[in-house]
Amino acid sequence: MSAPNKSGWKPEMNASGDGMHANGSDGPVTATGNRALMLEEPLLFEIGHMDETGVDLPDPRSDASNRLGGFDRSEPIGLPALKEGEAVRHYTRLSRQNYAIDLGLFPLGSCTMKHNPRLNEKVARMPGFADVHPLQPVDTVRGALEVVNELAHWLIELTGMHGVAMSPKAGAHGELCGMLCIRAALEARGDARKVVLCPESAHGTNPATAAFAGYQTEDIPADKDGRVDLAALKARLGPDVAAVMITNPNTCGLFERDMKAISDAVHAAGGYVYCDGANFNAIVGKVRPGDLGVDAMHINLHKTFSTPHGGGGPGSGPVVLSEALAPFGPLPFTAKTKDGVVHLVEEENAAEFDHTQAFGRMTAFHGQMGMFTRALTYILSHGADGLAQVAEDAVLNANYILRSLEDLLDAPFGPSGPCMHEALFSDAEFGGGLSTLDLAKGLIDEGYHPMTVYFPLVVHGAMLVEPTETESKHSLDQFITAFRNVAERAKAGDDALKQAPYYAPRRRLDETQAARKPVLAWNDPNLS
């Protein structure tokens, strides 16, 4: 990339050196770098002017009353400034280069990228919910508390558990909450266990959480069918094992059929069972984790209960707790008394509600109110039959993908029976030195965000596809057609795939360089 250019437009940025557009199209190179409605957009640092803002501020007074006692800025801050209209255009142009669930199927395995119903949005925007503030007097937010309590009730009901911590703000945050409950329960009985067991196929957040909560982690091997090896697990249990963390359905897209036997064995050895509930959409309304002996499980509202992911909104990861762990759950939480009033239980009234062993707090306030309203809307608009159908359709759609591609691609666990919510393939049958990465880049040219790649680690060159329950047969068929086209090229060893994507706003990026030497500012030494 050349040096920053205040005029902004740098059509040469697009040229790949051979006179062709960066996107591989062979039309004329334009002066702007734009290609019709595909608009080129430089970095903020390249278009921003350091000395302008969109706001007309009065000049600061220079007399002593206005000085900051040594903290005054002696030089300009050096951040780019844009006028309001320019800023809006910058981000709108960038957003058009992005892929989104509202544009097309988003097959990311484990992420459950499904449609966010607009009814949820409508309810979340009602002023009584949207405008509440966490520091308002409790008496002015009884309705909001009622919503939180109602959602808590349904989460407990759907999981067959005893209590729920609503405040964690994502799945991984919920894992930490669950592990801190387990640690508090062990400490309360004076039992300093040190080890947490995680299956080989565990989501990376599981061992990371255990380590963050102060535990050593050890792997439990998978059996040849991709499930936890029960005999190996039993052999490892002992007085040093605090907990096992198991994802069910697991990240190979399989239901852990031995879950009850696993829980019984862990409990008999004095440990606790953490279940990673990120894949709950495959079993909601069908199986209650409480009946399988689970002690703590997070629920990603932004997965199972359809609240937006990432840029569309913050995550939310309530943690349901068993009777053994509920007394240690964090503050605050809601409790409905016999008179029908919903109370907010915090440090000052915890004793009144018989909750004096809380391990602490996960967050300053009560959690993601906007996500609670959306998730409750989703639950109530589906009803019991609708939620069970969510699980059925999630599983049906994933099996449709599995059976539509397994003649072409190696599906390591295909022969052992139906999958749950996601279909797993390997690169075993690729030709010409092509890799999973090449197929993923080829899918971009077909107009799809790639599936999850190289995860789970138990399968070579893994490709994990989760269509979710909200895709129609028509959109699944379109995706399968695109996937088959790229997969056939990968099997045939089509060398051209190594250069894909051809049609994206940028060609294949050097991902190592981008991670190791990110260019973060116009004067960054990495910008050469």
Ligand SMILES: *Cc1c(COP(=O)(O)O)cnc(C)c1O
């Ligand atoms: C998504 C996911 C997580 C982490 O959840 P976040 O909300 O992204 O923090 C953990 N485990 C599994 C299996 C997941 O799919």
